[in-house]
Amino acid sequence: MRARPSMSRAERAQMAMMLEVCAYPKPGNVDRCHDYSDTRLEHFLASTIFARPAFDAAERTGGRVGSLIREAVMLTNNHSGGNTHFGAFILLFPLILGGDIEGARRIVAGTDVADAIEFYAAFGLTEVRMGKSDDLDVNDPTSVAAIRERGMTLADIMAYSANRDMVAREWTNGFALTRRCADLLHEHGPGRQAIVAAFLDLLATEPDTFIAKKHGDTVAEQTMRCAAGVLRGEHDLAAFDAECVRDGINPGSIADITIAGLYVALGEGWQWDS
Template sequence: MNSCYKIQPSEVARSAQLAMILEVSASPKPGNIDRTHDYVDTCYEHFLASATGVYPVIERAASGKEKIGQLLKEAVLESNKWQKGGNTHFGAFLLLLPLAKAAGQLSQENETFDMKKMVERAHWIVKHTDVEDSINFYQAFGKANVCVQDVEDLDLNDSDSITILRKNQTSLFELMEISENYDMIAKEWTHGFELCCRCSEQITDLMEEKGTCTDINCSIVYTFLKLLSKNPDTFIQTKFNRETAVEVSEKATAIVTQIEACGYEATLPSIIELDEELLKKKINPGSTADIIIGGLFLSIMGGMRF
């Protein structure tokens, strides 16, 4: 974006919407819903409805001082209001809301866009969450019907956990610290959105013709596979087990190696084969998709166009 132009909250929100829409539209993205693949109870259009419905919450994140936990709960409510496909973007909201809040704060301070500044501010924001954010997170979780691993002594489906949170004054950041070893999204919070930044850099480089792909669909699919190859998906790990997550990453590694040797178009049959295999087994790298959304948001905010 023009360094002299003050970014408006509406632009931050539209950037987040576009990131969600581009991610779910990219195809073939092995194991996940896209414009050519649906699940039995959740389909492509549910994701589009969620991305559209959440707009006012992200705009408020970029324009006001509302807390992350409250925004997260409201984002889930808005998502559910506009579609009946269940959880579509819970992990993505956990990434987008602090990033959008950071973008809005920097714009209000007349700072020019800089990815490093944005993620540093987002990291500062999540570090300063409190117990009320944790409670809103639990309440949002209950409404989103998310498949996650429980946090130590805290059962994410048990209302008594809120009492424990309040008693211990456990902040949302502290919950993420507890979860970081088995949840990629939590680790993004505690490690300064590191993987989101890497994805953004790769997508931007590819779109600037510095690699294998030059169109947006190829850039997203290739970045998705590369991220998956290096980071076993923790949603798969929670839904199945660690071994399954590692096996999927190994298959993604083989495809990335093939892309780098033979090119994207020549490797498409292998990508489609893995996609069909994972869909048949109902193995979906959902956390990987969420991080791709975060990376796309950073790239779009940085001026990437196609």
């Protein structure tokens, strides 16, 4: 068999985004079998294309993680489907800039106040839900002044949000769930079903913070328990998926972490098309 050419970091980022959204069934999330009324599969696929210039810039010339996240958000706002990959960008750009998880940790440690301000500008371009207790409101101009006054780096911003946002928490725990997801993909083997299996494994053990922001902690924990029941054979996966879609329960944060895990696993030789 002819050896495959290795993918660039930018290609791996695009491939990870595409593979995550196309895998099915992933309970509650947009996939090739169902859309939401305001966001469809095509919107997610469009984002994988529109984001490429920012990925290329990160790989070829480096740059600051805050400005790269902002550029990616601006590029992917070029469709009507709203925010599709903001959380994924938060995880992918340190990985692209750093090369791997260890390098991503160094990128996180090297962020500064300018990165934090650029990130808040990017945040303001999205429709991402904020917690009710957030006093650094992206819609409040005084928040940027507060960031400057406190000297908060982007790593500080993530630490500030980590207890209520599992994507931000990845920046504070060394990308632990990203690493776990990549390991799960290797464990479950090649192909689409490994993505579903890894996604379910995470959903069964981690309350999704996107669900918690939208529906409350109780629903997030109940969703986690239902996913665990699916893994134990107590519940039907298709029925669980249908219930989540019906109730608007979408584990968006675990989807973002799955994208990051796919990026890492692809760089380690995991095969998506076997």
